[in-house]
Amino acid sequence: MGSAQIRTPSELTTSDPKKRPLPNIYIFQMRYAMQQLFAGQQAAGALRAIFGGDPPDDPGTARDEAFMSSDWDSMLRDALELGILSITTEEIWRRCILKRVYEQGLQKVWRYREWKAELERKAEEEEEGEEEEDN
Numbered sequence: 703m704g705s706a707q708i709r710t711p712s713e714l715t716t717s718d719p720k721k722r723p724l725p726n727i728y729i730f731q732m733r734y735a736m737q738q739l740f741a742g743q744q745a746a747g748a749l750r751a752i753f754g755g756d757p758p759d760d761p762g763t764a765r766d767e768a769f770m771s772s773d774w775d776s777m778l779r780d781a782l783e784l785g786i787l788s789i790t791t792e793e794i795w796r797r798c799i800l801k802r803v804y805e806q807g808l809q810k811v812w813r814y815r816e817w818k819a820e821l822e823r824k825a826e827e828e829e830e831g832e833e834e835e836d837n
């Protein structure tokens with residue numbers, strides 16, 4: 703692992719403090735603060751990239767059956783808090799996302815029904831084939 707070893711999450715040691723001194727704790731704290739700052743800036747930039755353009759033309763109507771994932775919900779709330787979206791555009795985006803989620807759910811239901819009907823058809827064909835062999 704090298705000369706520095708982590709014994710507990712808060713304790714760093716070095717085998718030779720003169721040749722391999724540990725950095726000052728304030729350097730670690732500054733680096734952590736800088737990483738947090740840059741991560742926040744990157745997140746805001748990503749939200750601007752996603753929601754920065756015009757909202758969808760046809761947001762649709764929100765359906766009670768649709769469920770928005772917490773990821774989308776968090777992104778919308780953050781974009782609203784950062785001023786990237788207004789209350790009106792946030793609502794338009796929210797309705798659009800819910801509409802798409804509902805449509806995707808319907809597509810899954812239809813694919814399941816088609817799959818189930820195909821299985822039932824194959825099972826009936828096998829039964830008919832077995833009955834013909836028995837006769």
